[in-house]
């Protein structure tokens with residue numbers, strides 16, 4: 001067989017498609033976020049019972065569509081063919097713990113139903129062409145619900161019209177900050193690891209070691225750092241029973 005220009009051209013096209021697919025598949029996979037909420041948790045709970053726990057959102061429905069497919073806990077398709085990425089949040093990727101629970105939750109509220117979108121005015125689309133939006137069901141912000149149920153972590157990528165930390169509560173996963181990360185990894189070897197070694201929660205009044213998962217879950221706007229245990233105690237903070245700081 002002789003290799004013609006046509007063959008080379010075909011190979012190039014295949015290569016381009018393959019590379020494109022790989023780059024799309026790797027979108028937002030960097031955080032490795034997981035949670036351990038059982039996928040059956042919401043199976044026997046009615047939608048209205050869950051929705052009633054939440055306040056009506058201040059977000060505005062700018063357009064509506066029927067959800068035809070739920071890809072995972074933060075990505076859906078509408079009947080228009082539009083692919084929507086829930087703005088400000090990130091749920092577990094396919095194949096890792098928590099993926100099914102988060103996906104089931106979104107299916108419960110969206111699949112084959114009419115949903116509203118409040119598109120991010122600061123950035124309409126991500127680089128993969130997905131619409132960045134708050135998804136609104138029965139007047140409630142589903143992005144916020146995912147965070148408050150612990151099914152998603154905050155993923156704040158400015159510029160954005162929305163500040164997802166405002167949707168967080170004590171169950172919300174907050175990605176470990178660079179600050180905490182640095183301390184976590186210097187504890188064993190460095191004597192200067194005292195700097196900011198404790199995380200206080202101004203909302204609960206508790207404080208944690210920087211390595212404690214409950215400390216790391218503390219929402220940014222409630223977060224206080226202490227250099228020493230004594231300092232935290234002197235300000236009235238109570239030690240966490242899990243990490244015993």
Ligand SMILES: [Zn+2]
Pocket residue numbers: 207208209212213214215240241242243244
């Ligand atoms: Zn703790």
